[in-house]
Structures are given as structure tokens and as C-alpha cells.
Amino acid sequence: MASHIVGYPRMGPKRELKFALESFWDGKTSADDLKKVASDLRSSIWKQMADAGIKYIPSNTFSCYDQVLDTTAMLGAVPPRYNWTGGEIGFDVYFSMARGNASVPAMEMTKWFDTNYHYIVPELGPEVKFSYASHKAVDEYKEAKALGVDTVPVLVGPVSYLLLSKPAKGVEKSFSLLSLLNKIIPVYKEVVAELKAAGASWIQFDEPILVKDLNSHNLEAFTAAYSELESSLSGLNVLVETYFADVPSEAFKILTSLKGVTAFGFDLVRGTQVLDLIKGGGFPKGKYLFAGVVDGRNIWANDLAASLNVLESLEGIVGKDKLVVSTSCSLLHTAVDLINETKLDEELKSWLAFAAQKIVEVNALAKALSGHKDEAFFSANAAALASRKSSPRVNNKAVQKAAAALKGSDHRRVTNVSSRLDAQQKKLNLPILPTTTIGSFPQTVELRKVRREYKANKISEEEYTKAIKEEINKVVKLQEELDIDVLVHGEPERNDMVEYFGEQLSGFAFTVNGWVQSYGSRCVKPPVIYGDVSRPKPMTVFWSTVAQSMTARPMKGMLTGPVTILNWSFVRNDQPRFETCYQIALAIKDEVEDLEKAGITVIQIDEAALREGLPLRKSEEAFYLDWAVHSFRITNCGVEDTTQIHTHMCYSNFNDIIHSIIDMDADVITIENSRSDEKLLSVFREGVKYGAGIGPGVYDIHSPRIPSSEEIADRINKMLQVLETNILWVNPDCGLKTRKYPEVKPALENMVEAAKLIRTQLASAK
Numbered sequence: 219m220a221s222h223i224v225g226y227p228r229m230g231p232k233r234e235l236k237f238a239l240e241s242f243w244d245g246k247t248s249a250d251d252l253k254k255v256a257s258d259l260r261s262s263i264w265k266q267m268a269d270a271g272i273k274y275i276p277s278n279t280f281s282c283y284d285q286v287l288d289t290t291a292m293l294g295a296v297p298p299r300y301n302w303t304g305g306e307i308g309f310d311v312y313f314s315m316a317r318g319n320a321s322v323p324a325m326e327m328t329k330w331f332d333t334n335y336h337y338i339v340p341e342l343g344p345e346v347k348f349s350y351a352s353h354k355a356v357d358e359y360k361e362a363k364a365l366g367v368d369t370v371p372v373l374v375g376p377v378s379y380l381l382l383s384k385p386a387k388g389v390e391k392s393f394s395l396l397s398l399l400n401k402i403i404p405v406y407k408e409v410v411a412e413l414k415a416a417g418a419s420w421i422q423f424d425e426p427i428l429v430k431d432l433n434s435h436n437l438e439a440f441t442a443a444y445s446e447l448e449s450s451l452s453g454l455n456v457l458v459e460t461y462f463a464d465v466p467s468e469a470f471k472i473l474t475s476l477k478g479v480t481a482f483g484f485d486l487v488r489g490t491q492v493l494d495l496i497k498g499g500g501f502p503k504g505k506y507l508f509a510g511v512v513d514g515r516n517i518w519a520n521d522l523a524a525s526l527n528v529l530e531s532l533e534g535i536v537g538k539d540k541l542v543v544s545t546s547c548s549l550l551h552t553a554v555d556l557i558n559e560t561k562l563d564e565e566l567k568s569w570l571a572f573a574a575q576k577i578v579e580v581n582a583l584a585k586a587l588s589g590h591k592d593e594a595f596f597s598a599n600a601a602a603l604a605s606r607k608s609s610p611r612v613n614n615k616a617v618q619k620a621a622a623a624l625k626g627s628d629h630r631r632v633t634n635v636s637s638r639l640d641a642q643q644k645k646l647n648l649p650i651l652p653t654t655t656i657g658s659f660p661q662t663v664e665l666r667k668v669r670r671e672y673k674a675n676k677i678s679e680e681e682y683t684k685a686i687k688e689e690i691n692k693v694v695k696l697q698e699e700l701d702i703d704v705l706v707h708g709e710p711e712r713n714d715m716v717e718y719f720g721e722q723l724s725g726f727a728f729t730v731n732g733w734v735q736s737y738g739s740r741c742v743k744p745p746v747i748y749g750d751v752s753r754p755k756p757m758t759v760f761w762s763t764v765a766q767s768m769t770a771r772p773m774k775g776m777l778t779g780p781v782t783i784l785n786w787s788f789v790r791n792d793q794p795r796f797e798t799c800y801q802i803a804l805a806i807k808d809e810v811e812d813l814e815k816a817g818i819t820v821i822q823i824d825e826a827a828l829r830e831g832l833p834l835r836k837s838e839e840a841f842y843l844d845w846a847v848h849s850f851r852i853t854n855c856g857v858e859d860t861t862q863i864h865t866h867m868c869y870s871n872f873n874d875i876i877h878s879i880i881d882m883d884a885d886v887i888t889i890e891n892s893r894s895d896e897k898l899l900s901v902f903r904e905g906v907k908y909g910a911g912i913g914p915g916v917y918d919i920h921s922p923r924i925p926s927s928e929e930i931a932d933r934i935n936k937m938l939q940v941l942e943t944n945i946l947w948v949n950p951d952c953g954l955k956t957r958k959y960p961e962v963k964p965a966l967e968n969m970v971e972a973a974k975l976i977r978t979q980l981a982s983a984k
Contacts (some may be wrong), residue, residue, distance in 0.1 A: 219271060219273065219581070219585055219587075219588050219780075220273050220274070220539075220541065220542040220543065220584055220634070221271065221272045221273050221274070221291075221542065221543045221581050221583075221584035221667065221783075222272065222273065222274035222370075222483075222508050222542050222543070222544040222545075222579045222580070222593045223272055223274070223275065223276055223544070223545055223549065223576075223577060223580065224276065224279075224422075224424075224459055224461065224483065224514060224544060224545050224546075224547055224548045224549070224598070225276055225279035225281060225514075225547075225548025225549060225550050226263050226267070226276065226548070226549050226550070226573060227549055227550050227552070227553075227554050227573050227734070227735065227970050228259065228281055228550070228735060229554070229733060229735050229741055230278050230554070231554045231555045231557075231574075231731060232260060232558070232560055232731060233401040233731075233733050233741055234255055234258075235255060235256065235259060235282070235739070236733075236740075236741055237746070238251065238252050238255035238256070239283075239465050239738070239739040240739050242309075243313070243317075243329070243739075249308075249309050249353040249486045252282070252309070253319065253446070254690065256280065256282060257361070257457075258570035259280065260277075260280050260358065260361065260362070260383070261361075261362075263280070264277070264362050264365060264367040264369065264608065265365070265367070266574065266579055268324065268365075268366075268367050268609055270578055270581050271584075271585075272545075272577060272580065272581060272881065273506075273542075273584075274370050274420065274457075274542065275353075275362075275367060275368075275369045275370065276367070276369060276370050276371075276372045276422065277358045277359050277361075277369035277371050277372065278354065278355040278358050278359065278364045278371050278372045278373065278655075279548060279550075280358065281736075282309075282312070283312065283316045283317065283338070283738050284336075284337050284617045284737070284738070285337070285340050286330075286337040286339075286340065286374060286379070286382060287312070287315060287316055287325075287337070287338040287375075288352065288354055288605050289340075289373070289379050290315070290340045291307040291311075291312055291346045291351060291354070292313075292339070292350070292351065292352045292373075292405065293349075293350075293351070293379075293405050294307070294348055294349035294350065294351030294352075294405070294924075295340055295341075295342060295346050295348060295741050296311060296315065296351075296425060297315070297341045297386060297905075298302060299322045299323075300314050300315060300322065302898055304349070304351075305351070306351060306352065307352045311449040311889055313861075313937075314397070315338060316338055316738060316921070317738065317920075317921060318918075318921035318922070318923050319923070320800045320922075320923060323341060323891075323918065323921060323923060324338075324920070324921050325338050325340075325341060326338070326339040326341075326384065326606050326760050326813050327339065327737060327920065329829070329830045330952055331429075331456065331462050331834060332830055332831060332832060332833065332834055333462075333515070333551055333830065334551075334734070334736055334742065334744075334785065334827065334830060335550065335551065335735060335736065335737070336736060336737035337382070337737075338469050338937075339382070339383060339384050340379065340382070340383035340384070341383070341384060341385075341387065341391075342380070342383045342384070342385065342386055342387035342395055342398055342790065343386040343388070343389035344387055344389070344393070344397070344398075345395060346386070346401075347832065348398075348401050348402050348404075348405050349405065349758055350405050350408045352411065353412070355371050355372075355373060355409055355413065356371075356409065356413055358371070358411045359371045359413060359416055359418055359534060359960065360416050360462045360786070363416070363417060368417075368419070369415050369418075370418075370420040370421065370422050370457065371418055371420075371421055371422070372422040372423075372424060373406070373409065373421070373422070373423055373424070374422075374423075374424050375423035375424055375425035375427075375458065376399060376402055376403060376406055376423075376443045376447075377396070377399070377425060377427060377436070377439045377440050377443050377823075378426055378427040378428075379402070380395045380396055380398055380402070380424045380439075381395060381427045381436060382427065382434075383395050388776050390505070392430055396435070396436065396439045399439055399442060400446070400447075403443060403446045403447060405925075406450075407447065407449060407450040408864070410447070410450045410454070411450060411452060413454075414453065414454060415802070418454065419454065419455060420454065420455045420456075420457060420984050421451070421454050421455075421457070422457045422458075422459055422483075423456065423457070423458050423459065424459050424460050424461075424690075425440070425459065425460060425473075426460055426461050426462055426547075428440070428460045428465050428466060428469045428473055429460055429461070429462055429463035429465055429469075429485075429489070429834050429835075430834055430835070430838050431466065431835055432466075432469060434468075436537070436870065437468065437469060437472045438893055440472055440473065440476060440799050441472060441475075441476065442580060442639055443479075443519050444458075444476040444477055444478055444479060445477050445641070447478060447902065447957060448477045448478035448490055448645075449478075449481045450536065450673045451478040451479075451815050452925060453479045455481060455506075456478055456479045456481065457479075457480070457481040457482070457483055457508060458473060458476065458479050458481070458482055458483065459482075459483035459504070459508065460473070460482075460483060460484055460485065460489075460884055461483070461484075461485040461510065461514070461546060461547030462485060462488060462515075462547055462834060463485065463488050463489055463496075463833070463834040463835060464488070464489040464490065464491040464835070465484060465489065465490045465492050465493060465830055466499075466835070469558065470492065470495050470500060470714060471500070472476065473725065474500065474501060474502050474505070475502070479505075480506055481505060481506035481507070481508055481542070481976065482501075482505065482506070482507060482508065483490065483508035483510060483531065483544060484496075484507070484508070484509065484510055485514075485546040485547055486509055486510050486511050486546065487510060487511065487512075487513045487514075487527065487546040488515070488546065489510075489517070489546075489619045493528070496533060496535060496536075497531070501535060501536055503804040504540070504614040505536070505540065506536075506540045506541075506542055507535075507536045507540060507542065507598050508542045508544040509528070509529060509532055509534060509539055509541060509542065509543060509544055510544045510545055510546035510547065511525040511528055511529060511543065511546070511583065512525070512543075512544070512545045512546065512576050512579050512580050512583070512627050513545075513546050513576075513791075514545040514546045514547035514548055514549050514550075514551055514552060514576070514787070515546065515547060515552070516553050516788055516791055517551070517552050517553055517572055517732070517746065518569060518570065518571065518604065518788075518790075519569055519570060519571045519575075519579070519599060519602055520576070520583075520599070521599075521603055522577045522579065522582065522583060522586075522595075522596050522599045523596065523599075523600060524599075525583055526583060526586055526587070529543060529583060529585070529587050533587065533984070534734045538587075538588075540585075541587070543580050543581075543583045543584040543587065544580065545576060545580060547880055549573035549576055549577075550734075550735065551734060551790075552572055552573045552734065553572040553729060553731070553732035553733060553734060553743075554572055554573050554574065554575065554732075554733070555572050555573065555574040555575075555729070555731075556570055556571065556574065557574065558727050558730065558731040559652075559730055559731065560730055561728075561729075561730050561734065562727060562729065565605060565611075566727055566746075566748065567750065568598075568601075568602040568605065569602055569603075569606045570817055571607075571747070572732070578917045582595050582596070588947040589926075589939070594796070605938060606716060606792075607792070609749075609808035610617055611738065611749050612748060612749040612750070612790075612792075613749065613750060614724070614725070614749065614750035614752065616752075616806075617725075617750040617752050617801055618750060618797075618824070620801075620804055620872075621797055621800040621801045622797075622803065622805075623854060624800045624804075625800075628848070628851075629848065629851045629852045629855040630851050630855055630883055631851075631854070631857070631859075631883060632857050635883060635909055635910045636886060636909055638859045638860075638862075638885055639885060639910070639911065639945075640860075641860045642819075642859070642860055642862045642885060643858040643913060644860075645819060645860045646772055646819065646820070646862065648703050648704070648706075648772075649703060649977060649979055650869070650946075650980065651934065651943070651946055651947070651948050651973045651976060651977055652703040652704060652942055652947055652948070652951065653701075653702045653703045653704070653708070653947070653948045653969065653970050653973050654702060654703060654704040654705075654888070654913070654947060654948075655667050655697075655702065655826070655949060655950055655953075655954060655966070656705055656706075656866050656888055656949060656950060656951075656952050656953045657706050657708075657709055657774070657822060657866070657953045657956050658708060658709040658712070658715075658954055658955035659693045659706070659708035659709070659710070659714075659955065659962065660954060660955060660957055660959050660962055661710075661955045662958075662959075665689060665710050667686045668682060668686070669682075669711070669713060686710050686711050686761070686851065687764060689708065689710040689766065690708060690710060690761070690764060690765050691768055692708045692710075693706070693707060693708035693710070694765060694768045694769050696963070697771075698769060698771065699972050700963075700966050700967055701970050701974075702771075702966070702970060703772075704771065704772045704774060704775065704820055704860075705765075705769055705770065705771050705772065706765075706773070706774050706776060707761060707762065707764075707765035707773060707774075707776070709776060709941040709953075711761055712939045714742060714743060714825065715778045715786075715826075716742075716744065716780075716782065716783050716786045716787060716927075717743055717744075717745055718757075718778075718780050718805070719757060719783060720745035720747075720783065720787065721745075722753070722754070722755070722757040723746065723750045723751050723752065723753055723754075723757075723802070723805055724749070724750070724751060724753075724754060725747055725749035725750050725752065725801075726745045726747055726748070726751070726787075727746040727748055728743075728745055728746070728747065728748065729743060729746070731743075732744065732788075733747075735802055737920075740956065742786065744786055744787045744788050745782075745783075745787045745788070746787065746788045747787045747788065747789050747790050747798060749790070750801060750806075751798065751801040751805055752801070752805055753805035753806075753808050753809060756809060756812045758775060758776065758777060758809060758820075759809075759813055759816050762775040762813055762818050763777070763816050763818070764815065764838070766817065766818060771822045772819055772862075773794055773820070773824065774818075774821065774822045775810075775813040775818040775820070776822050776825050776865065777809060777810065777813075777822065777823045777824065777853075778806075778823070779806065779819065779823045779824055779825040779849075779850055779853065779865065780799050780800075780802035780803040780805075780806055780849045780850065780852075780853060781799060781800050781825050781827060781828050781831060781846045781849055781850060782824055782825050782826050783806075784798060784799045784802060784827075784831070785827035785828075785830055785831045786827055796845040796849075799845060799846070800845075800849060800852070802849070803849040803850070803852040803853050804852065804893050806823065806853040807852055807854070807855075807856065810823070810853055810854050810856075810863075811856055811857065814858065818861075819860065819861055819862060820861075820864065821854070821857075821861060821862070821863055821864070822863075822864035822865065822866060823853055823854060823863060823864070823884075824865060824866045824867075825850055825865050825866070825867055825882070826866060826867055826868050827847055827874060828850075828867060828875075828878075828879075828882075829867065832875065839950065842879040843875065846878075847878050847882050850865070850882045850884075851882065851883060854884075861888060862884045862885045863884050864884060864885065864886040864887070864888065864911075865881070865882065865884040865886075865887050865888075865904075866887070866888045866952075867887065867888075867890065868889070868915075868952045869949065873900065873901040876893055876906055876908075877906075879909070880906075880908060883910075884910060885911055885949060886910060886911030886912065886913065887910065887911070887912050887913070888912075888913035888914075888915070888947065889912070889914055890914075890915050890948050890951045890952060891913065891914035891915045891916075892914075892916060892917050892918045892933065892951050893953065899914060899936065899937060899940050899941075902940040902941060903939075903940050908941070908945070910944065910945065910949065911945050911946075911947055912941060912945055913946070913947030913948065913949040914928045914937055914941075915949060915951030915952065916934060916948055916949065916950065916951075916969060917929075917930060917931045917933075917950055917951065917965060917969065918951050918973070919950045919951050919952045919953070919954055919956070920951070920952070920956070921964075922957070922961055924961055924964050924965045924968070925944045925965060925968060926968055927967075927968040927971040927972045927975065928967075928972075929968075930948075930968055930972035931972040931975050931976055933972075934946070934948060934972060934973065934976050935976065936978070943980060948969060948970075948972070948973040949969075950965070950966075950969065
């Protein structure tokens, strides 16, 4: 019975790691306390897989922050600003790289392929002196072995690591990251040698970059890297794992001919074409195939009968003893355990499988393949799938008809953006370089308590409304004191920017503990979209009008856009994603129009996740961008010229989709810029003309560091070198909910002061 799990969630079923990390960062607990929580979580994960009968159990997929950062630590590739002087990298340097500290900023963070997980981007150049500086992979293998579990140690593969990196500051953008291959391979050899000495018989290299469109130079690097590693890998079984999409045919040929590699892992959920390559006789004889038939990206129960059919067809090609049942990717991207869901009804629960249940599915398929099929388990699965397909909860004919009508036509505002901006300026009368924030203000302990007590019926609706109004009033007064131009209400009534809306839309279900790691200790609880989506009643109008009544300044209505709600949810897998997106767009359109009727003149429709939904293959990008941009335009195509539509995007590389962003036709876009070394500005330096309002973030809110007004003014001046004065907005990189007021207030003070300083300079230069 050959079964394998690519990787597993780290946070714990009740977010134990999150709370341990934050307690350690706040100085309330020691490094030993954090290590103990981490060790307990690892041992429970290994034991869970061993008890379920999994044969190939991964180790070194656990991380206290991020697996790519772990690899940076392993290679000793610490940027000089962290003053690391050698030796084993400890928490101080590790967390400084991840989060920054009082004196130096954090490393850049960006999305891991097309997921909502963020990794810490390595900063590399010709001067980096690589050395074996973190023995984590070996330590965790030994830790599992001491518990009686023989694991498969997992490393981020050398080629993926380099191609997911960026040239360090001061290094030419054209610098070839792959030129460092011969410098990092010796460190990988040391790690492999130690793992062999510790008794490892298998090793897994994750090379997900292979699913991208790689040129011949990049593909040659795989041959070079694994040829160089071949002698040190002798005596080991070596698995190269890919995931998230098809491996293109050329890459498939290169991959399956790598020397020293005994096994190949493929995502057979998203990678349907790779199945054809395997069936077409392209799979090498005598090698293991790790078949990723259980979805690691979504929470729907596996169609066991269909998966078994696929596996049986593969068995005839690669042989019974060489076929391993696996997950399509790491289960990091799913919720942890359905057993902790006390509020979902039994019918809905029967349609779902979280990480713990996926382990059981993998093992059930492996047993069935070896002739020990659990008939009762398979029958229950078939019954659940049938109930989902026919359920009236899933299907709403009126919604389906309205969404279908959108496909053939275009939806956009009648007037062009420059005319709209003129009309909006007459109404809003904003200064040049208007200041605003992205939406949320700190979510204090007291605020969370109020929401929790209201949900548990411990306080009345009247008490809850009073408390939220007081919080909004506090946030409004603070912004007025700071002299911010366009205000937000701070979102005190919201738990999450997607969940809040999903709770008020039909077709959504919610978990109690369905948390998924986004980055570091930050977790999100994606809603489950199980059916057709509609909006029964207004969702934000009450709180937006309450907030607007407290000030004469413009108050932004705050909404999450359809593409982001889609990409940050567990989406139904029984219809194309664009159909679900159009349904959500129609629901948000209703809300936008109700906000406008209620007198809200600035409405922000956040599309933070637009970029992350971009397919990993170029050939599929145009179709996605077409329906994603169309969905955004649907939400606001009916508003007046004087209503200003904002959108916000964060933590992705936007330069390659800038023309689609322009095509969204928003009046103002606020966009992450500071943590990525103002990479965004380069697109405007290269001649892209942008006529709408734009606010590239002037400081990084994911770090506790407070930037000075001089530093922010310097950033604004850099922006003014490439952007017109009359379209530039001044704002932070992202929402402020994760920060504390002692950080937020001085940072915003400095931001406003910097904007005023530049305004004065511009006025005197006339």
C-alpha cells in the first residue's frame, strides 16, 4: 500500500503555532516555549499520518514562518543588513528577515504561485557567500526517527529556489540567478550527506517552478543541478515533486530524464495534460510515479471512484509496485481537520474533506489499489457526491440565468476616466496628493471580544451596535485629527474581508476552525462556496452611512471585489470558476448601487487577489484576465460619474498585468509598493501611461517599524518622477488591522506630514 502526502498544514488544528509565535514576538514567552509548541505539533502530525497508514510521510515541511525562508537560512543567504556573522541561524536573524525589526526592513513577501500563501523572497547576487547555516531538515528527520517514524525529508529544490529569488538591492536586474547554481549545490550536498548519515532512505525535492513556461536555459539548469547532485544522491531514493498545474511537455521530458532521480510527483487534479503525457508512453520504465489525485488546494471530498479509475489506468503503465497515491500538492492550502467543525450541518460536512480527511482518502485509495477496498467508505463517498449534485441548496435557476446573460456582453462606465475624475474633483474638492488609508484599522482585543460576545448572544444587538458606533467614532476622530483627506470607518464590525461578505450572501458556508496559513502567523478562514450566489439584502450600507454621518469629509464605502472573494474562498468545483465569479459580481453590483443611493460618494472595491488567480501558464492567462476584469467592471458599471470607484491590490508582481489593471477602469487604485522595493514604479518608468488616480503604498504595514516623514517624503518624490502630480494618492501599502495603535498613529502622522511637505514644495516651485 504505497501512499504519500506532499506536505501538511503547520498552524495546528486550533492555530496553536500562531498563538505561540505571537506570544514569543510580544516577549511574553521564551524561544524554548515556542520550540516546544512546534515540536508537539510536528510529532502529532507525524503520528497522525503513521496511524492512518501513510507510507511516505514528509518531514521538514513544518516551518515557524515559511519554507522558502527556511531554505534561505539553510543556505546562509542572509542579506547583509541583518548583521549575521555566521554560525547556526537562530530566531533573531530568522524573524528579522521575515518581519524586519526596529532598524531594518523585512525581506520582500510575495504570493506562492497562484495561492494565497506568501513566501519570503530570497535576495541574491554574485557577492552572496553561501554556507550550511541551518540544520533544520536533518534535525527534524532525526526528531521523527526518535519517535519511531521514518520520514521523507523535503527540501525546496535548488532550481526552484533560485528562480523564485530576486536580485539583491544594488545588483543588476539582468543578473542571472541561475549563475549561483554551482555555489548552492555544495550546500545541498552537505545536507544530503547528513540526511544519509542519519538513515534517510528517501528525499523529496520540491521543484514547482517546472509547471511554469520555462525557457531552454532554465530547463538546462535542472539537468546541470541534478547531474551535479547525482553522486551525493547515490543510495537514496529521490523524488522530484511538482504541483499546481501541468508540467509542459518539454519540461516533462527533461524532468523524467534527470540522473539520480527515482520518482516523479505530479498534480493530477490541475494537471490533466500531464496525464496524457504519461499515458502517451513518456514515463520512464522502472521509475516511481507519485500520482497526486487527492486535491491539496480545495476542501471537497474526493470522487474516490473516479480517482481509482485514474490510478488503475496508471498502474497498467508504470506497474503496481511503482505507483504511489499522493496529494496534488501540500495540504498547507487546506483547512486542518473537519472534526473541529461543530456548526456545519451533516449534509454539508459529508461533501467536505480537510487535510486530516485527505490523509484518510489517500490511504483508502492506496488500499483499494492493492485489492483491499473499503466498500463502506467508497459507498458513503458516492452517496455524498450524489446528494451534493442534486441538492436544492446548490442550485438557484434565477441566479444561473442572470450570470449566463453576462457572458456575451461588455460592461463598463459610459464616460472615460479623466472626465470622471474632473466631475469627482468638483464634488470632493480634494488637495493634490490626497491622503487615505486602505480600509481597516487595528482590531483590538476589546473589539474582538465585542464581536465574539455578540455572536455568542452574550450581549444584545443594541449593546453591540453602540460599541461598534463608538469604535467607528474613535477611528473617524483620529483620522480627522491626523488631517487625512478621504476617511474609512475602520471596519470594526468585520472579522475578515471575505468572510464578512460571505456570511451575508447565499451559497456560502462558514467554518469555526477552517484556518489556512496566509503568511507567518497570519491565518485566514476561507468561506466555502457550495452553491449559487446571491445577495438577499444590503451588507454594508448601515455602517457606511453611520460613519459618513460622523464627518463632513468623504467616507469610503468598503467592499471586497468578486475576484478576491472567489480567490480567497474554497470554491465549488462543479462548475467553471468564472461562472461563480459572475454570480458574486452581480451581488456586489447590487451593494455598490445601494451605497451610492445612500449618499456614499467614494466606494472602494478591493481586488487584492486579482493577480494571484492568474494561471501559471501563459496560454491560459488571457482567458482568466478577461473574465476577472469583466467581473470587476460589472460591479460598478452603473454608477454616476461623480461616484469615485477605488480598488486595492497587494503583495503580487503586477507589472506584467498592468494593462489589465488599467482595463479595470477604476478611478483610483491603491497598490502595494514599498516592501517590494518600489518595483511597481518601474512599469511607469518604462513608458506605461496611466491616467487614473494611483496610490503606490508609501510604507509597509506588515512590519512594526515606523517610517519617518522624511523617508515617506523621499518615496513620494520617487513616485512623482514617474507619475503626474494630479493622479498621485498617498496611502499605506495595505489595511492596518494587524497593527497596534501605538504603531499606526505615528506612522500615519508621518505620512500626512510628508504629503503636506511635498505639497508645500510643489506650490513654492510654481
